[in-house]
Amino acid sequence: MNWKKIMTENTLNNDPKVLIALDFPDSISALEFVAQLNPNECRLKVGKELFAVAGPEFVKQLIRQQFDVFLDLKYHDIPNTVAKAVQAAARMGVWMVNVHASGGSKMMEAAKQALAEFEQPPLLIAVTVLTSMQREDLAEIGLDVEPQEHVLRLAKLTKQSGLDGVVCSAQETAMLRTELGPDFCLVTPGIRPAGADVNDQKRIMTPADAIKSGSSYLVIGRPITQAADPVAALKAINASI
Numbered sequence: 001m002n003w004k005k006i007m008t009e010n011t012l013n014n015d016p017k018v019l020i021a022l023d024f025p026d027s028i029s030a031l032e033f034v035a036q037l038n039p040n041e042c043r044l045k046v047g048k049e050l051f052a053v054a055g056p057e058f059v060k061q062l063i064r065q066q067f068d069v070f071l072d073l074k075y076h077d078i079p080n081t082v083a084k085a086v087q088a089a090a091r092m093g094v095w096m097v098n099v100h101a102s103g104g105s106k107m108m109e110a111a112k113q114a115l116a117e118f119e120q121p122p123l124l125i126a127v128t129v130l131t132s133m134q135r136e137d138l139a140e141i142g143l144d145v146e147p148q149e150h151v152l153r154l155a156k157l158t159k160q161s162g163l164d165g166v167v168c169s170a171q172e173t174a175m176l177r178t179e180l181g182p183d184f185c186l187v188t189p190g191i192r193p194a195g196a197d198v199n200d201q202k203r204i205m206t207p208a209d210a211i212k213s214g215s216s217y218l219v220i221g222r223p224i225t226q227a228a229d230p231v232a233a234l235k236a237i238n239a240s241i
């Protein structure tokens with residue numbers, strides 16, 4: 001735990017649950033947005049779009065500003081490549097990094113092992129079934145199963161591979177809590193406050209229901225970043241959970 005966070009007055013929460021998806025096209029607009037935020041009230045997620053334009057220096061800048069950063073590059077490659085990629089992420093000092101569970105146990109074990117040399121390794125989690133997918137999307141890629149069945153299969157494989165948790169939809173968290181226990185980290189995107197635009201998400205839940213179901217952290221992008229008043233939107237979500 002970062003002592004500065006604990007010492008800061010007006011601390012809402014020492015373990016902010018909301019991970020804001022910084023899906024911005026450039027570092028200038030992202031930094032302008034971040035300037036309104038307090039690291040005691042949220043963590044930040046940097047994904048493929050922003051990382052491709054802003055890179056490691058931008059991530060380090062957020063960390064210098066006391067934010068915990070989830071580097072969401074969803075690695076999926078041969079074990080050696082993924083192992084080296086998670087090490088590069090760990091050297092940046094990120095709080096959390098992810099891979100795709102469908103890369104299999106050999107890939108996930110190699111990633112876990114690669115972090116063993118770090119004194120404070122990032123949390124390593126694996127994406128199960130993307131929250132934008134439903135049964136028909138799985139059928140298209142040859143998987144004749146309900147999303148929750150495939151999520152459970154991949155989450156069990158992730159736990160057996162020694163990782164810290166998974167990315168799943170909040171619709172699956174109650175099931176995963178029962179099956180995988182209280183300590184497994186469940187990170188849930190596809191979060192939509194009541195009445196918000198669903199956009200391209202399919203398996204969704206409200207922030208309060210997601211936390212009640214057992215989500216550890218909520219990934220939220222557009223309902224905050226595109227709100228007329230993003231700080232008010234974040235505060236309302238934090239109040240609701």
Ligand SMILES: O=C(O)c1cc(=O)[nH]c(=O)n1[C@@H]1O[C@H](COP(=O)(O)O)[C@@H](O)[C@H]1O
Pocket residue numbers: 021023047072074098127129130131132167168189190191199201219220221222223
């Ligand atoms: O790994 C992720 O963060 C992720 C996994 C998933 O299954 N679904 C999903 O939406 N995400 C990410 O979560 C964020 C959701 O953003 P909004 O839909 O704008 O709230 C995006 O940055 C996605 O890349």
